[in-house]
Amino acid sequence: MNLDLNGLFKFWSRRWDDILELLGEHLAVVSLSLLIALVLGVGVGMLVWNKPMSRSVVIAAAGVALTIPSLALLALLLPIFGLGWIPTVIALVMYSLLPIVRNTVVGLREVPPAIMESALGMGMTPFTVLLRVQLPMAWPIIITGVRVAAQVTIGVAAIAAYVAGPGLGQFIFQGLSSLGSKNALNFALTGTLGVVVLALLVDAAFVAITRITTSRGLRA
């Protein structure tokens, strides 16, 4: 089958509002999930970072979620949560937890002992040390975890379209279901390219976000 570029451009010009809407949905569902995962993940990380037993259990559990194939996970959530946004967000949050929790724990632990000691020695309570010293210093690593999670979830969200999840995956699956018709390729290609562009843009955005949110004293 040859690629009909003209047809593709016509396709885009006719459906540009649909495309934008799906792009927006895709970004929205990913952002929402990342936000929830950030709060949950950092919170859990702050609870278990210095408790070896809980730490291994939590990281192992989060790792399991990441290993399970996305279609399977979505399918398992279906009987309980139905179709659409809710199982999608839940699945995306579960996939994001491992990179975020693990990076939080690693980041908190990597704060040099001398700094921990001088902070405690100055009279900060352990919680204050966690909040005002460790967390800011661990932030670059945590943000990297969120960045990795973003890449993963953008891909998974595409599959979630199968269970009526929002986003560009809908175009991809439309391409599948209209196999044989002349627009099948356009649908699938648009959906796929859209996801690629979104992923690259989001990754670039993270470089900027990291820079802005990291203290100047910490930047390499």
Added chain:
Amino acid sequence: MTKPLTDPARSSATSATPTVLPVATRRSEIWSIKRFVTPAVVLVVLVVLYLWLASLSLDSIESRTLNADYIIARVREHLGLSVVASALVAALAIPTGVLLSRTPSRAIKAVVLGAANVGQATPAVGVIILLAIIWQTGYLTALVALVIYSFLPVLRNTMIGLQQVDESVRESAFGMGMTRNQVLLRIELPLAVPVILAGLRTSLVFCVGVATIATFINAGGLGDMIVNGLKLQRYPVLVTGAVLVACIALLIDWIAATAEDVLRPRGT
């Protein structure tokens, strides 16, 4: 009142550590109890699944799917796809990675690594479906899609693994008179093994996951059960398919992780 410095009681009290401690053997470290937690958990889950299924009364649709023959056939298809794809990727991407890492040209390396990043950003489901539209549906297409998709990450890990070998180690190897090939085979590759294996492990688990989606293009596998269960609203079928594929993914990840630890060169 003088205390002699060579007081034996004193000197033994000063040493915080006793004589040399016995070093735990590698074997016992790798095969500890913790190692077997994952397979144990998977086993428990499978047993629970089986018991649950046995307790249900299945209708005709369900019994057509939830029997040993059907399930084994699907598992075979699934594993076949995943393992073959990974083996192909290993055979193709690792040598390519080795060759590419030898080129002095930085531009080529940058392009490849950049392409790998773009590849990473591409959704697997999109690649599979695109390929099916352009070419044809079926097992072969799924295999090709898997290989295409996993190629770049393994390639990248191979290149990075070789690149991160300590420059001073390389230098002393050359300094001792090893040829380029000897340095590659005896020093660089062994030291890059952990990173390469990590890449293979991710690729393997990933293939298991994407093979699930292969159902959309009639490539078979356990994805069939999930999709059928969904379409026909038969939750036992759906759950069984999902749980089975999850267990396979976890087991394969466990096997790969163990292999990583076993094959890692001593001392790294």
Added chain:
Amino acid sequence: MPKAPNTALIQISGKTSGALIELNNVTKQYPNQPVAAVENFSMTVQPGELIMFVGPSGCGKTTTMKMINRIIEPTSGSISIDGRDVLSLNPSELRRHIGYVIQQIGLFPHMTIAENIAVVPKLLGWTKEKTSDRVQELLTTVGLEPGDFAHRYPKQLSGGQQQRVGVARALAADPPVMLMDEPFGATDPITREKLQAEFLRLQASLGKTIIFVTHDFDEAVRLGDRIAVLSNRSQIEQFDTPANILTNPANEYVSSFIGRGTAIKRLVLVPVTAAKLGPASAATRTTSFVQTTDSLRDALDALVLTGASALAVRDEENRIVGSINMEAISAVLGVEVPLLARTTEN
């Protein structure tokens, strides 16, 4: 978060200089170790004293010091500051009234220098104005121009500068007690000497009670009002003024610690003016001289270097007030012990 004021702390914090520290039979036993790290350590530190803990690595000197602010908790025994039992206070609040400087400094890399110094004042609830005034004041005190340094980050400072910030940070809330663990250890010898000299000047005007841990005996001699020479399990081999220790080491352990060249080490403590100066005319060279503010060690140094039999001694206005030779120096060392005893009123 206003809380009912803890009277114990107010008593400690009400002072900005010299608190009495008493350690009574303090022991630290780690569970898996056959011997205690610190065993039955007892000591009384007078207000305003600068006490040096000297000993080899692993003898327990740092552990002992860290029990005073409960970074390490004692297994048994009691520690009190100005009569208040340290173990009964909330550790975090206790530490806000004790200055703490460690060898690796531990500046917070994500905060500016000003923010670093402001940490304890903020914890104590000082107003922004008071805090920023204090930051400016302290930076000037430790020799760092506030306009330049307040808004920089630790990574932009040299090792010596970071060390000064570490000291400034510990002084921020003007605590009556300071604990310092090899604070100048991580610097090169030239910077270290400068820091030591400035530190002495600072302490002269502040008069805080300071516990200073070092493994460098010469540093201890140079800085301390009294020195505690410690051996394993933090046993006190001798606790006395530097001069007394140098003149009368209690045992072989202390002697070996002092090392050789004891006589010359003692000279560091004695100013040129303590020697009987000869007539100015006796100076064989006037181009090389020593000042009245120099120590006998400097005089000996100059004599050896120039090979002169006598050197001129000048005062601050550069007038020649006499001459000094080897005999005069030896005379100081050999005879009057009272001459060497440093009084604590200095």
